[in-house]
Amino acid sequence: MSIDLRSDTVTHPSPSMREAIASATVGDDTLDGDPTTRRLESRVAEVLGTEAALFFPSGTQANLTGLLLHAEPGSEVLLEAGAHHIHYEHAGLAAIGGVQIRPIPADGRLTADHVRDALRPNSRFFPRPSVLSVENTHNQSGGRVTPPSTWDALVAVAGDLMLPVHLDGARLWNAAVAADVPVERLARGATTIMVSFSKGLGCPVGSCLAGSRDDMDRAWTIRRRLGGGMRQSGMLAAAALYALEHHLPGLAEDHAKARRFAERLTSHAALVPIPPETNIVMLDLRGDRQADWEAARLAERGLRLSVFGTGRLRAVFHRDVSPDEADRAADLILDVVR
Ligand SMILES: *Cc1c(COP(=O)(O)O)cnc(C)c1O
Numbered sequence: 240m241s242i243d244l245r246s247d248t249v250t251h252p253s254p255s256m257r258e259a260i261a262s263a264t265v266g267d268d269t270l271d272g273d274p275t276t277r278r279l280e281s282r283v284a285e286v287l288g289t290e291a292a293l294f295f296p297s298g299t300q301a302n303l304t305g306l307l308l309h310a311e312p313g314s315e316v317l318l319e320a321g322a323h324h325i326h327y328e329h330a331g332l333a334a335i336g337g338v339q340i341r342p343i344p345a346d347g348r349l350t351a352d353h354v355r356d357a358l359r360p361n362s363r364f365f366p367r368p369s370v371l372s373v374e375n376t377h378n379q380s381g382g383r384v385t386p387p388s389t390w391d392a393l394v395a396v397a398g399d400l401m402l403p404v405h406l407d408g409a410r411l412w413n414a415a416v417a418a419d420v421p422v423e424r425l426a427r428g429a430t431t432i433m434v435s436f437s438k439g440l441g442c443p444v445g446s447c448l449a450g451s452r453d454d455m456d457r458a459w460t461i462r463r464r465l466g467g468g469m470r471q472s473g474m475l476a477a478a479a480l481y482a483l484e485h486h487l488p489g490l491a492e493d494h495a496k497a498r499r500f501a502e503r504l505t506s507h508a509a510l511v512p513i514p515p516e517t518n519i520v521m522l523d524l525r526g527d528r529q530a531d532w533e534a535a536r537l538a539e540r541g542l543r544l545s546v547f548g549t550g551r552l553r554a555v556f557h558r559d560v561s562p563d564e565a566d567r568a569a570d571l572i573l574d575v576v577r
């Protein structure tokens with residue numbers, strides 16, 4: 240059996256999650272509502288402190304919908320330069336919304352100062368910024384956390400500029416565990432929030448967009464337009480409800496596995512693991528070691544990692560990898576570079 244650390248999306252639904260799926264009460268969600276999906280949406284709204292939430296098949300679609308609520312064609316969206324939305328969502332805003340992206344380099348941790356510095360003066364010559372989007376945790380930088388104080392300052396600067404704030408919280412659960420605050424604390428003041436169930440929470444499918452009731456009514460139409468209207472979605476919502484109850488506490492263990500793994504790797508001079516804040520470890524290789532070459536050799540030995548650049552590998556810890564396997568993964572890497 241190989242150890243798969245390519246992403247936290249590789250997790251399989253556990254036997255009891257499959258039982259929750261099998262016994263879900265369902266309806267036609269697009270026609271007149273699915274009861275289990277309704278229950279999930281209320282629960283998510285409650286957890287995030289919003290009026291309403293809407294269930295989506297993917298985070299990509301929920302992000303796009305959230306941003307399209309705020310950004311009219313010809314306006315620009317302010318994002319950190321490494322944002323998931325810029326790199327992994329196939330230019331959805333440009334292709335579908337006629338919206339320009341304004342990347343702000345901040346190494347994964349956007350601050351109010353970055354936003355202030357990036358803004359052009361109000362002028363008829365410049366495109367109008369329509370929304371600020373913040374990603375927490377920040378995937379490409381290795382799961383960095385935007386803590387409550389930084390988040391509050393971002394919300395405040397957006398308020399000064401009268402910009403809505405979209406929160407890409409695919410791993411907001413991890414951020415809340417790392418910052419040791421309720422998840423609502425890291426979402427406070429956001430106009431719309433996206434959270435995923437298919438990452439560390441271990442569900443097969445699903446994300447939610449949360450916000451005001453008015454915005455979620457409009458989001459329903461956009462979701463339908465994008466092909467995201469579902470039918471007996473209670474099968475999927477049941478998995479998400481199960482995960483919120485049973486898998487959320489396990490995220491702290493994922494962070495602990497990541498920390499141990501990174502510490503173990505510091506013993507070799509050719510390896511430079513970035514100390515993780517959450518469940519993602521970026522591993523830089525010294526000298527002329529090629530990440531794709533090392534990854535192929537590790538795969539032969541039963542360890543799967545992502546290549547994140549010519550000299551960088553990524554390991555993501557999740558509920559389907561045990562602490563023992565995490566240690567074994569580190570030992571395998573030490574063995575291969577020796
Ligand atoms: C995975 C991810 C998404 C998109 O979610 P999908 O369900 O894969 O479409 C969005 N933002 C971030 C930060 C992610 O990590």
